[in-house]
Amino acid sequence: MTNxxxxxxxxxxxxxxxxxxxxxxxxxxxxxxxxxxxxxxGAKLRVLRWKRFVQGDExxxxxxxxxxxxxxxxxxxxxxxxxxxxxxxAAVAANVGSGPDVIYGWFDDPHQYxxxxxxxxxxxxxxxxxxxxxxxxxxxxxKRDGRWIAVPLGxxxxxxxxxxxxxxxxxxxxxxxxxxxxxxxxxxLKAKGTPAGFALGNAVGDGNSWTHWLVWAFGGKLxxxxxxxxxxxxxxxxxxxxxxxxxxxxxxxxxxxLDPNNNKAxxxxxxxxxxxxxxxxxxxxxxxxxxxxxxxxxxxxxxxxVGPVGRPTxxxxxxxxxxxxxTKAPQAAKxxxxxxxxxxxxxxxxxxxxxxxxxxxxxxxxxxxWTSDPxxxxxxxxxxxxxxxxxxxxxxYASAGAMADFIIVNxxxxxxxxxxxxxxxxxxxxKRAERYYKV
Amino acid sequence: xxxxxHSRNFLGLVFxxxxxxxxxxxxxxxxxxxxxxxxxxxxxxxTGAWVGLENYQFLLGDSVARLAxxxxxxxxxxxxxxxxxxxxxxxxxxNKHLPFKAFLRAVVLLPFIVPTALSAIAFWWLYDAQFSxxxxxxxxLGWIDRYIDFLGDPWNARWSVVAANVWRGVPFIAITxxxxxxxxxxxxYEAAAIDGATPWQQFWNVTLPLLxxxxxxxxxxxxxxxxxxxxxxYVLTRGGPLNATHLMATLAFQxxxxxxxxGEGSALAVAMVPFLLxxxxxxxxxxxxxxxxxxxxxx
Numbered sequence: 043m044t045n046x047x048x049x050x051x052x053x054x055x056x057x058x059x060x061x062x063x064x065x066x067x068x069x070x071x072x073x074x075x076x077x078x079x080x081x082x083x084g085a086k087l088r089v090l091r092w093k094r095f096v097q098g099d100e101x102x103x104x105x106x107x108x109x110x111x112x113x114x115x116x117x118x119x120x121x122x123x124x125x126x127x128x129x130x131x132a133a134v135a136a137n138v139g140s141g142p143d144v145i146y147g148w149f150d151d152p153h154q155y156x157x158x159x160x161x162x163x164x165x166x167x168x169x170x171x172x173x174x175x176x177x178x179x180x181x182x183x184x185k186r187d188g189r190w191i192a193v194p195l196g197x198x199x200x201x202x203x204x205x206x207x208x209x210x211x212x213x214x215x216x217x218x219x220x221x222x223x224x225x226x227x228x229x230x231l232k233a234k235g236t237p238a239g240f241a242l243g244n245a246v247g248d249g250n251s252w253t254h255w256l257v258w259a260f261g262g263k264l265x266x267x268x269x270x271x272x273x274x275x276x277x278x279x280x281x282x283x284x285x286x287x288x289x290x291x292x293x294x295x296x297x298x299x300l301d302p303n304n305n306k307a308x309x310x311x312x313x314x315x316x317x318x319x320x321x322x323x324x325x326x327x328x329x330x331x332x333x334x335x336x337x338x339x340x341x342x343x344x345x346x347x348v349g350p351v352g353r354p355t356x357x358x359x360x361x362x363x364x365x366x367x368x369t370k371a372p373q374a375a376k377x378x379x380x381x382x383x384x385x386x387x388x389x390x391x392x393x394x395x396x397x398x399x400x401x402x403x404x405x406x407x408x409x410x411x412w413t414s415d416p417x418x419x420x421x422x423x424x425x426x427x428x429x430x431x432x433x434x435x436x437x438x439y440a441s442a443g444a445m446a447d448f449i450i451v452n453x454x455x456x457x458x459x460x461x462x463x464x465x466x467x468x469x470x471x472x473k474r475a476e477r478y479y480k481v
Numbered sequence: 482x483x484x485x486x487h488s489r490n491f492l493g494l495v496f497x498x499x500x501x502x503x504x505x506x507x508x509x510x511x512x513x514x515x516x517x518x519x520x521x522x523x524x525x526x527x528t529g530a531w532v533g534l535e536n537y538q539f540l541l542g543d544s545v546a547r548l549a550x551x552x553x554x555x556x557x558x559x560x561x562x563x564x565x566x567x568x569x570x571x572x573x574x575x576n577k578h579l580p581f582k583a584f585l586r587a588v589v590l591l592p593f594i595v596p597t598a599l600s601a602i603a604f605w606w607l608y609d610a611q612f613s614x615x616x617x618x619x620x621x622l623g624w625i626d627r628y629i630d631f632l633g634d635p636w637n638a639r640w641s642v643v644a645a646n647v648w649r650g651v652p653f654i655a656i657t658x659x660x661x662x663x664x665x666x667x668x669x670y671e672a673a674a675i676d677g678a679t680p681w682q683q684f685w686n687v688t689l690p691l692l693x694x695x696x697x698x699x700x701x702x703x704x705x706x707x708x709x710x711x712x713x714x715y716v717l718t719r720g721g722p723l724n725a726t727h728l729m730a731t732l733a734f735q736x737x738x739x740x741x742x743x744g745e746g747s748a749l750a751v752a753m754v755p756f757l758l759x760x761x762x763x764x765x766x767x768x769x770x771x772x773x774x775x776x777x778x779x780x
Contacts, residue, residue, distance in 0.1 A: 126739070130525070154524065154525060154741055243632070244720050244721040246739075294610060294630055294633070295609075295611065297723070298718065299633075303609070446740035447736065448721075452723060455722065474545065
């Protein structure tokens, strides 16, 4: 933590809980801090969150909401929306100045309307001090110009989900840790008739996730630090050449795949390797179909291999809580968001969702959910390994627009399928991206 | 007051007010707002500044937007022609004296009754790269040796979404045309038969001219619905593969809502209006002309 942050923290927290603030600055004593927010009397909250991917998430979340209501006397109504529908709803709420008090949104939502959001620097500093600090990517997503504008909840991370027996049959005792080995694995899997499959259609989650990883792994990036578009680079073209070879090993039809396709194909045994959240494993474990249930023992998870750049380059679905300025109960909203992030709630919630959401705070690395089943462990590190989708530029309208327009996904799909040469695909992506980053 | 209440003009105005307010509130205002937004650089969460035609210039230079325009025209023209031919054929068949006539007519309407989102999901499974029952049957029959990549190849995908749209749209046209066919007096056919007209001549010189007004109306609606289609594409492909099935409506949504560029998305949506107006005017001034309908020309 830098001095500036501490100073801000002191300033902001002073009025609310002076004693605790001093503790925060002092370091270890921070762990003793109490909730620094006092909800307004008779406050009511409306919370909008994305609809759970796994049932355990919602059950635990709602149980904690009830505990919050009982403890603080704040009535909380929680609405659920499909995860892709939250973004437009949040944007409309920001636009018209009314709606849910707290919204759990995605990626750069808060950076599209930072001036409509309550400053949550106090929460950011409080939680960071208490729980071992935020991962760098969490700070990137949660902060703007040095202030916290949203409170990261974590990321619905993905790993390379594979059939352990098929990977072994292909001659690999361990899942490859680098991109070169990974290509060999995919070739061997194809030769054995148990191919890999990765979404190349306009799949918002899975498609964006693995194609960004691929481009970054070879050193390609959409923009540089100053938001200049630099996607048309030798590094990108190397990534696309690689993508082409990789695509040859895929099961047919991946160009049409949307988010659910790989789950279906994997659970049906048609593919042996794909990128996904822990939901495939969860679905298999909790299935009523004996055949699908038996699959669980053979499912393995591995972190995305590292490319020539020599560091992890993963992208995951990052979600964070925003408090809107129009709320009549900002203290209650802050208390709610903070309450849900506290250890007593956060860890059981992660456990109930068997780690579907990975924490943004380092302290939760020790949550037993990550070690109770070794198959959960790779998901523990996905936020630590994550790169923001705006890399290497800034979050905002342009990064949101470029990702929503599937520029990277389309580029990889064009090159991989041979619809364009890698060079043409990169040139086209460059032109498309420049339009978003023109201002 | 007494006189006002008896004035036809005044009362007419009063009775029109509710309808007028509804139209203003729910049609004119949103349309006007959309047009206005198209001239601004509005983003979600930020009211935009006037930028004139910049959005339109941007879209003209955008290869994806141009592709979407092509896709939309292809989709509309091909699907509308197919729907018309199949719909007319079906209407003529249903107009014959068939056994279980009422039952058959009800069955024909089914695709139209099922909510589009649901039938689209059914097609999504039919076209699935791994689970397609169509591919499964064909491989079982030994006609193909690998599954058809319905939605993974740009042209396959275009034809696949057209087929799904035709399946859904035919009943509407068939039933409407059937209603039109039933208003044609049998005596005309009797007279034609007495004059020795062949069935083809009867169709060409009696049925078709008398059906033209209905055709004009139903095809206008059909073209409008097809041109502005959204649900089917959104469920089946999200505009993929490689944007080969992105229609203007789906791209407008993608740009405006998930992408946050309200101004650009609105401009894209507004760009559809001239095409729609052209379709309406063509139907209004062209197909509904009495002279044309009676086989004459403008000369």
